[in-house]
Amino acid sequence: MIGRAAVVLAAGQGTRMRSRLPKVLHPLAGRPMLQHVLASLAEAGIEQQVVVVGHDAEQVEAAVGGGATTTVRQEPQKGTADAVRIGLELLDSGTQQVVVAMGDAPLVPAAVFEELLSAQAAGDACIALLASRPSDPSGYGRLVRDAGGSLQAIVEEDDADAAVLELGEVNAGTYCFDAGWLRANIGAVPVSPSGEHYLTDLVEIAISGGSRVVVVSSPRAELAMGINDRSGLAAAERILRGEIAERHMRNGVTIVDPSSTFIDIDVQIGEDARIEPWTVLSGATRIGSDAVIGPQAQILDSKIGARTTVWSSVVESSVVGEDVEIGPYSHLRPGCEIGPGCRIGNFTELKKTRIGAGSQIHHFSYLGDADVGEAVNIGAGTITANFDGTAKHRTTIGDRAFIGVDTMLRAPVSIGPGARTGAGAVVTRDVPAGETVVGMPARRIGTRQRKAPDRNPEQGGGKPRSDA
Amino acid sequence: MIGRAAVVLAAGQGTRMRSRLPKVLHPLAGRPMLQHVLASLAEAGIEQQVVVVGHDAEQVEAAVGGGATTTVRQEPQKGTADAVRIGLELLDSGTQQVVVAMGDAPLVPAAVFEELLSAQAAGDACIALLASRPSDPSGYGRLVRDAGGSLQAIVEEDDADAAVLELGEVNAGTYCFDAGWLRANIGAVPVSPSGEHYLTDLVEIAISGGSRVVVVSSPRAELAMGINDRSGLAAAERILRGEIAERHMRNGVTIVDPSSTFIDIDVQIGEDARIEPWTVLSGATRIGSDAVIGPQAQILDSKIGARTTVWSSVVESSVVGEDVEIGPYSHLRPGCEIGPGCRIGNFTELKKTRIGAGSQIHHFSYLGDADVGEAVNIGAGTITANFDGTAKHRTTIGDRAFIGVDTMLRAPVSIGPGARTGAGAVVTRDVPAGETVVGMPARRIGTRQRKAPDRNPEQGGGKPRSDA
């Protein structure tokens, strides 16, 4: 332990969000904003993290979950200094530096937290404070510096005269404190007229007491500031998305239009993959090298193999092999495994289905709860009737089977290797390997020739056809 | 009546649009641009509106429709002052203030019209004139002010020397006149070398006559200016769309990417709804609270209930209840009513169809002209044959019916409550409540067991299955 901890302020109500969801839980690039803060703190080497919660405490506590992060409630809510005081009580006694982070400022990079830690330590300061220059500073406390650049005061907007209001440098609300100094002084923060204790007052306490306060300037103002409303949320989403896209492009991924591509923060993409416009890659998705995804593809929590194309389709929680072609307009629902070289054509729905290498489902089919072998051809209009109103049943199709157009497969049912079904067949019983069945319900051709001459394959109906 | 009226100039040809559609009728966020102007004037409390039309007069007249707005033709077209003179003749005699608005400047906010009215009245001026500072002032008349800031002249670009051309403040072309002064002076506008009468000359007449002209500065230049070409149209669309998105975000709607979301001006959205990217909400659409719309959804003139999700689907002129899930890749054509808790799965088409609460249509089905009860399960591949080549017929499906996969329902036909159909059934006659039918054409199992033992449900084909 190097004695570093963080208190994360997540008690605010966020009324300008106008939401029943606590502000710090609104998602950004696939994660609640609070988790971005915690991840950056962890990346900066701060392992002990105490989140101070207030409004909607249960929801926030549930979202933070276990791990190294502790939550503590602030009730009633009496300001940021009060929240820090509560959080402080949970920190290890060996803590030497305390970062105070805002739960609604999800874009502060780990490097900025590191710089605050370094600046506080190197400067032998009681406080290192993050400053920024937002395009619109109104509403924020202004930093007043002396001729030498040292911080003289933070003046809140209500107390500021015209000259101070002109100052563009503001207090971003993120700090690193010397733990001992913080413990000694947190109780001295006065009560404001509104009955709250503001963290900003610690700056005045430090300066008037002759302690050093150092200022760290945020490299990009928009990364330092908190999110107050949905407009700010959308802006943060855009910034974060731009950074994620830049990272993948540096890694050798072509992103045709980064501004119209939504890639969640944990997604991995191989070299020379090409991401076409209007594409979503979310959750724990992994895209193989040389894959072409989009336009208009949505890949959720799935693994896509190298050289595979997913065109204007949705893939959910599935594993797709190499050299597969999917789409346009197909939907892989959760639980699919697609072997290499398969062709999942347009208007195809798969669910909890495994498809062997080189099989083809070119058009208009629904396979659910199915195991399909290799080199199988599924004709257009094929449907697995996997639900009998009570339970789901599985369908098995052997290697090299040829399923005719408009075949209904009433599960549980098994089609043997090399077997064939005729157009419009309603298959209700297992079909042995190499056999051909036709009709409704489907019968073997031999059997049917005897019993039902009008189904003679010579006259049609019996010879299975499929489409491509 | 408070004596306020507007003359809207809509006679111009708009040749740079290169369109057969009159310029002022090109749509923006779901309305012709002229209607944006009329709506802002009405919002500013100006009820009498006269639109002066010229080119393609019939189309513009038809689009303005009835209501409080009158149209009058300017033939031949002899300039903006001539158009105002013609419009003036139709105003009530009690009119005290006359706003002159451009039909091709659809982004001028009501607040700017109000400010012009106030400025004219308060300043006891004969003219209040709207000024702006566009990023590229070329082509516009420059405002020349004296040291005290009073307007001295408007100098057209052709008459301007280098110093004047440097001035960035231009005449936006929108005015508020004292009605009496305007009536007295409109006839004095001289003929230009091109044979037209320009409204701008009234400013010179006023100044040289010692009357006051006050200037109102547009808060955002891009809102004041007219649209001249399709590039300007696209820019206006972007601005307007951004403002609409901001309004919804302030109301507590999450819009993940405002720049890729197209929301028409009259759409209403409930709190905590989430609008995903690449989504169109158009016409009179209303979205309930906590709904999730998109990505890639198109909702046209429809009402979507609270907590309902519409994913990558199209909904046209329909009413969808609460807690419904639609998509991906479904299409509700006009005239559908979907009860609460329904699941309209992927690849489903509905038309003029009512679905009761809790029914499921998971995949690949077309229901047209159908009445479906509650808790019905529609198997994949179900189709209503609602058209016999001559007329459309209705299909009725009772509560808790179970329609097997690939069932054809030849309308008019009725499936009773709790009835079932087998896979591939072609239903041509009504099915009583609780009965099961199978086959092509479909028969009751009891009947069929006697006549057609090869359809014995023990052997399959008879036991209805569906899919999920």
Place this chain on the structure above:
Amino acid sequence: MIGRAAVVLAAGQGTRMRSRLPKVLHPLAGRPMLQHVLASLAEAGIEQQVVVVGHDAEQVEAAVGGGATTTVRQEPQKGTADAVRIGLELLDSGTQQVVVAMGDAPLVPAAVFEELLSAQAAGDACIALLASRPSDPSGYGRLVRDAGGSLQAIVEEDDADAAVLELGEVNAGTYCFDAGWLRANIGAVPVSPSGEHYLTDLVEIAISGGSRVVVVSSPRAELAMGINDRSGLAAAERILRGEIAERHMRNGVTIVDPSSTFIDIDVQIGEDARIEPWTVLSGATRIGSDAVIGPQAQILDSKIGARTTVWSSVVESSVVGEDVEIGPYSHLRPGCEIGPGCRIGNFTELKKTRIGAGSQIHHFSYLGDADVGEAVNIGAGTITANFDGTAKHRTTIGDRAFIGVDTMLRAPVSIGPGARTGAGAVVTRDVPAGETVVGMPARRIGTRQRKAPDRNPEQGGGKPRSDA
């Protein structure tokens, strides 16, 4: 021949792209970036073009193809001056001016090449050099000018002091040389410490030798600069796309959201067409006047007729007539010809299929390798079984035929004019004109009435129905 030639530098490795594809072959708006350079040079009247290739020479040579362009290999790669020396050897002896262009700077407009040619000739200069002012000049050689504005030196960043680093004007790397001077001096370029010969040194040779070097400033910095990484590629794509959209808007095309519309460089669009958001028009696509394309349409190498709408659908390598409606969610695969007035509804797949005027395929159908007449109605769920596992076969449907829902057409098969099929029919033999067939396999109603009374059309199943 006017004695103008170009040497295009395309030998660089482009390591920052992190790609197996040579940098100059990465596509932009539908063309490899190198071809944009060659097209602009040709547009500027430079017909002889020598491309100097190095890394991945075979791929680049293959992509440049034949035509007026020659390629030559630089092996080993010893710098830009060495590359120019190699290219120079292939130029006609009558060449008077040599443009040196970068293969990775695809946005340099023809007008800039023309200006370099003019400036070199008019100024009697040995070199005309392209300068630009990028927003971030770091990494580029800075132009140092004297008080009179004449170029004094190009100082590479490593050799620059602080004052020079402050200069924002940089060498863009594109030149026009006097051919004789270049031939005389190219051998004098010294070897750098890294063992390469840099073209920039020619500027010093010229200046120190008392020859004139003139500077042409790029009107927009972002057009002059080379692409170094995928981020630069995405930025170039955006710029190029914006210019293409502007061109179409000037021609009278409405593009609702240019930033979300991807139009390849060779696409043609008629007046008053409307391109909705999230639309791709690629390859040799031609869109007729008054067509409405999108939202979410992808038109690849296809011709779309006037007044036709393509809504949320994909059209590949097909020809669509006038007044056709397609979509949403349809897919025309290569080789389709759609007659005027057709309606290709939702969830329809067509492949190598010709459809006559006024025919309707409203929903859920797959037609492959089919010839469909005029005024045909194709019911929902119709499928051509065009593949028998070995070969593809054609389906023919005559004028005014009425194909019932869920009809399977087992190719090769022909449906005569005015013929009808029943719901669920599996058609395996030709149907004569005007006849009606039903059942699996489908039989003429007359025949079936005798043999199979349970299929009596009076009882249903026999009377064909379709849907609309």
